[in-house]
Amino acid sequence: MRNVGCLIDAPESTRPGLASITDTIDVTAAELLVHLLNFVAPALFVALVLAGVPRLFRRARRAGAPAWWAQAAIVFIAGVAVLAGGLAWFGHDGQIATYAALVVVCGTAQWLTGRGFSR
Secondary structure (H helix, E strand, C coil), X not given: CCEEEEECCCCHHHCCCCCXXXXXXXXXXXXXXXXXXXXXXXXXXXXXXHHHHHHHHCCCCCCCCCCHHHHHHHHHHHHHHHHHHHHHHHCCCCCHHHHHHHHHHHHHHHHHHCCHHHC
């Protein structure tokens, strides 16, 4: 299997600035896929919960609201965009501020796609 280069951060004491493109390690395609899936997992979980839980409490879908899977897809895309923005802003993933923004943006996206504003 072909190895793909992956950037890593060198210890702070060995470099004064950001990691350079030469700081790489070999990662197989399967390992890269696992890392990407773990990166988007919080967005997928939040999207499925937000799209699925309302179906437990009401049977009828609101007029004009898309199907649950379409709502989950829209919320998932918004969540991945937030996670990518957090990665770009902070330089690494896993920040609490990114997860807080994920909840706010995904909740807002679900409210909009579920037509919560038309009560």
